[in-house]
Amino acid sequence: MRPLLAVREITVRYVGSVALDRCSMAVGAGEIVCLLGANGAGKTTTLQAVAGLVRPDEGVVELEGVAVTGRRTEDIVALGVALVPEGRQLFPSMTVEENLDLGAFLLRPRARRAGARARVFELFPRLGERRRQQAGTLSGGEQQMVAIGRALMSEPRFLMLDEPSLGLAPLVVEQVFATIGRIRQQGVTILVVEQNAEQALALADRGYILETGRVVLQGAAADLARSDLVRRAFLGV
Amino acid sequence: MEFFLQAVANGLVLAGFYAAVSVGVTLVFGVARILNFVHGEFVMLGAYVTYWLWALGGVDPLLALPLTMAGLFVFGAVLHRAVIARVLHAPHENQILLTFGLHLVLQNVALLLWTTDSRSIPVAWATSALALGPVTVGLGRLVAGAAGASLVGLLFVWLVWTDHGKAMRAVAQNETAARLVGIAPDRMYLLAFAVSAALGGAAGALSSAIAAITPGMGLGYLIKAFVVVILGGIGNPLATIAGALVLGLTESFAGAYLPMGGTWAEGVGYLLLLAILALRPQGLAGREVQG
Amino acid sequence: MSRAGAVWLVAGLAVFALLPLAGSAYLLDLGIRAATTTVLAVSWNLAASAGLISLGHAAFWGVGAYAGALVAGRTHSVTLGVLAGVAAALAVGLLLGVVSVRMRRFYFAIATLAYAEALRVVAITFSGVTGGSVGLFVPPAALPGPRALYYGTLALAAGCIWLSAALAPRRIGAAFLALRDNETAAVSLGVNPFRYRLLALALSAAPVGGAATLSAMYSAFLDPDIAFDAAVSIEAQIAAIAGGVYTLTGPVLGALVVTAFAEVSRQSFGAQSASLLVFGAVLVLLILFLPGGLAGGAARLVRRRRGDTPEPGGAPEVSRGAER
Numbered sequence: 122m123r124p125l126l127a128v129r130e131i132t133v134r135y136v137g138s139v140a141l142d143r144c145s146m147a148v149g150a151g152e153i154v155c156l157l158g159a160n161g162a163g164k165t166t167t168l169q170a171v172a173g174l175v176r177p178d179e180g181v182v183e184l185e186g187v188a189v190t191g192r193r194t195e196d197i198v199a200l201g202v203a204l205v206p207e208g209r210q211l212f213p214s215m216t217v218e219e220n221l222d223l224g225a226f227l228l229r230p231r232a233r234r235a236g237a238r239a240r241v242f243e244l245f246p247r248l249g250e251r252r253r254q255q256a257g258t259l260s261g262g263e264q265q266m267v268a269i270g271r272a273l274m275s276e277p278r279f280l281m282l283d284e285p286s287l288g289l290a291p292l293v294v295e296q297v298f299a300t301i302g303r304i305r306q307q308g309v310t311i312l313v314v315e316q317n318a319e320q321a322l323a324l325a326d327r328g329y330i331l332e333t334g335r336v337v338l339q340g341a342a343a344d345l346a347r348s349d350l351v352r353r354a355f356l357g358v
Numbered sequence: 359m360e361f362f363l364q365a366v367a368n369g370l371v372l373a374g375f376y377a378a379v380s381v382g383v384t385l386v387f388g389v390a391r392i393l394n395f396v397h398g399e400f401v402m403l404g405a406y407v408t409y410w411l412w413a414l415g416g417v418d419p420l421l422a423l424p425l426t427m428a429g430l431f432v433f434g435a436v437l438h439r440a441v442i443a444r445v446l447h448a449p450h451e452n453q454i455l456l457t458f459g460l461h462l463v464l465q466n467v468a469l470l471l472w473t474t475d476s477r478s479i480p481v482a483w484a485t486s487a488l489a490l491g492p493v494t495v496g497l498g499r500l501v502a503g504a505a506g507a508s509l510v511g512l513l514f515v516w517l518v519w520t521d522h523g524k525a526m527r528a529v530a531q532n533e534t535a536a537r538l539v540g541i542a543p544d545r546m547y548l549l550a551f552a553v554s555a556a557l558g559g560a561a562g563a564l565s566s567a568i569a570a571i572t573p574g575m576g577l578g579y580l581i582k583a584f585v586v587v588i589l590g591g592i593g594n595p596l597a598t599i600a601g602a603l604v605l606g607l608t609e610s611f612a613g614a615y616l617p618m619g620g621t622w623a624e625g626v627g628y629l630l631l632l633a634i635l636a637l638r639p640q641g642l643a644g645r646e647v648q649g
Numbered sequence: 650m651s652r653a654g655a656v657w658l659v660a661g662l663a664v665f666a667l668l669p670l671a672g673s674a675y676l677l678d679l680g681i682r683a684a685t686t687t688v689l690a691v692s693w694n695l696a697a698s699a700g701l702i703s704l705g706h707a708a709f710w711g712v713g714a715y716a717g718a719l720v721a722g723r724t725h726s727v728t729l730g731v732l733a734g735v736a737a738a739l740a741v742g743l744l745l746g747v748v749s750v751r752m753r754r755f756y757f758a759i760a761t762l763a764y765a766e767a768l769r770v771v772a773i774t775f776s777g778v779t780g781g782s783v784g785l786f787v788p789p790a791a792l793p794g795p796r797a798l799y800y801g802t803l804a805l806a807a808g809c810i811w812l813s814a815a816l817a818p819r820r821i822g823a824a825f826l827a828l829r830d831n832e833t834a835a836v837s838l839g840v841n842p843f844r845y846r847l848l849a850l851a852l853s854a855a856p857v858g859g860a861a862t863l864s865a866m867y868s869a870f871l872d873p874d875i876a877f878d879a880a881v882s883i884e885a886q887i888a889a890i891a892g893g894v895y896t897l898t899g900p901v902l903g904a905l906v907v908t909a910f911a912e913v914s915r916q917s918f919g920a921q922s923a924s925l926l927v928f929g930a931v932l933v934l935l936i937l938f939l940p941g942g943l944a945g946g947a948a949r950l951v952r953r954r955r956g957d958t959p960e961p962g963g964a965p966e967v968s969r970g971a972e973r
Binding site: 577 | 704756925933
Binding site: 172173193195199206211213214223226 | 521524525527528531532534535536537538539540541542543
C-alpha cells in the first residue's frame, strides 16, 4: 500500500550544521504518526521540508507517489496539505473569522467556505464566540485553536502539526489532543511533532524518534511507549 | 475666520489628491518590503497618457481615467516582472540604486520624447469655481481631491472585502502564514506593484487639474509621496490618510499665512520630511521598520 | 592598499600629471572631467563603505560650487575659493549628517534626495545671494587657466584616494566596514555608529565641495539646475559601482570608464538627457547583472540579504524557511 507521505533519505544542511541526516519516514492514509525528539533534533525541519518552507539538499519527499521535493509551499498546500506551524503564525491584525477565511483561500467553490467554518466552530466553540476579535489579542490556547482551525479550512487530506501543545495549560492540551483525534475520525491523515511524548504516543498509531537529525527509533506507538529509550529520555522514568 | 476656513478647504482638497499620489508607495512597501523610487514616474506617465488621450483623441481627462489606470497597471506589472522582481531579495543598497536608476531612465525617456515644454489640459469645467458656503474651491482642484480620496477609499474596500485584497494584507502581515494557506507571495508582489502604478497614474491624471505636466515632475511627487507615507507610518495605508492630511493642510496654511507663501508651501514638505525622519521615523501611527 | 595598488596609483598619477604637456585642449578638458568624476566616485564610495547610500551628493556639490564661486569672486583668489567650497560642503555634510545618519538605509536615501532637492529650491529662492534661476557669472579675474584647474582637480583626486587608502587599514576603516555589514555587532564592539557615520559623510562631502568650486570656475557660470544637478550623484554612483564599490581602485577605474563612456555618448547622442538615460540604464543593468563591478570587490552586494552564505550571480533560490 502506497503511503500518503513518503520521506526518503532527506538531508538538510544549514551553515555549519546538519539539521537532518538521511531521514526516512512514511505516513499511511488515515494514520496518526508522531515525531518525537529533543530540541534541535530536526522535528520542525522535517515538517518544513515536507511543506516546502525548506528545500532539502538531498532526498525526496513524495505525496501519494508524486515527488514534491523543492516545490513551493503554496503549490504543495494546493495538493491538500496543511501545516499548523510552530509559533502559530497567525495574521495578528485580522479577526478570527478573517484568519479562518484565509485558510480557505484555495477552497473551491467559495460556497463551501461557510460549511468549513461551521465545522471549525463546532470543533472549537470558543472561536465562534470570539469570531470578530483580533487574532493578536487572543490567549495562547485560543490562538492555537485558530491556527488549527485555519489549517482545517482548506479541507486538507494531510495535516501536520508542529508542537500544538507548546505553551498551553494541561487542560487545554488535553482538549487539543482530543480534537486531533476527532479530526482523524473525519478522515484526515495526521503527522504531529511533539515534545509531550506521553500524550502524543497515547494518540498516535506509530511514531519516529529523532536525535540530532537522524531517526534512531521507530515503530508502533504502544511499543515505543514501552521502550527504554523513550521512557528514559521523554517520560522521565 | 473665512480666510482660515478657506485654507482648511484648500488643505483638504490637497490632502485627497496627495493621498492618491502616495498610497501606492505604502502598499508596495507593506507587501513587498521595497521602497519604490520610480513611483513618481507613474504619476508623470499617468499625466502624459491623459494629456495625449486628450490632445490626440479629444478624450476628457476624467473619462480617460479608467484607461490611464489600466495602461499604468499593465506598465507596472511589466516593469515588476522584467526588473523589480529580480531585486526583491537583494540587499537594500541594490534596491535603492536599481529603482533610482529606473527613475532616471524613465524621466529621461520622457524628456527625450516630449521635451521640456510644460503642458496643460485646459478643460472648460476645470477652471470654474464652486462656492460652498464661506469658501470657494476651484472645480478642477475639487475634482482632483474628491476623486483622489474616492480612489483611496476604493482601495480600502478592495483590501478589506475582496479575497485578493485580503491575500495582499496577509502577505504584508505574515508571509510564511500566507504561503501556508496557499497564497503565492510572488503574485501578490506583482499585484501590489501594478495596483500602485495604476493609482499613481490616476493621481497623475488628476494632477493635470492642479499643475502643469513636465517630464521632471516625477521627482517632486516622489518626495511628496515619501513625506505623506512616512509621516503617517509606512506600510499602513490607513495612516497614509493621516499623512496626506498633515501635508495638505500644512502646505495650504503655509501658503496662506506665510510671506512668500508659494515657495514656502513647496518647501514645507521637505522640512516635514527631514523632521519626521530625524525625530520619529515610524510616523504618527506606524510601527518600527527595518531597513 | 596593496603594494601593487600603490605602485599603479602613483604611476597613474604621474602619467596624468604629464597630460597637459601633450598640448591638446581637448585632452585637458577630458582630463579635468575624469579627475572631477574620480573625486566624486571616490568620495561617494567612502560614504557607501560606511553603509550610507547617498542619492543627494548633488547637495554638497551645489553648496560647494556656490560658496567657492562667491568667495573667489569677492576675493579674486582661487585658493580661498576652493577652501570656501570645501568648508561649505563639509559644514553642510556635518549639518545634514547630524540629522540623518542615524536613519536606516532606506530613510537615509530618501533624506539625501530630499535635501538635495530642497537646497536647489533654496538656491532658486534666495536669488539675492545666488542669482536665482538667472544664474551667477564668476568674474574673469578670479578664473585660473585650464592647466591650473586641471592640477587642482588632480590634486583633489589624489588627496581623496590617499584618504581612502589611509583609512582602510586603520580603526576608522574597520569601523566603517563593521557598520556597513552588521551594525549590531559593530555596536557591541564599541563602535559608535553616529560618530563614525557622521565622519564618513563629512569626509565624503568635503572633497566634492572643492571639486565643485573648480568646476564652477571652469565653466565660469552657475545656476541652481547646474549646481544641484542629479547627474552629479548619478555619475558618482555609477562610477563607483561600475568600478567596484567598497574597493579602493574600483571607483578610480569606474571614473575613467564613465568619463570615456560619457564622452562617447555625448558625441553620439548629443542631448544631455540621452546621456542620462544611458547612465540610468547602465546603473540598472549593473545592479542586475554585475553588482560587484569590474574590480569585483563587493561581496556584500552580491550576497543575498538575511545572512545567507555568499553566492555568485545573486540568483534567488527557494527561501530557506526564515520568515521576512
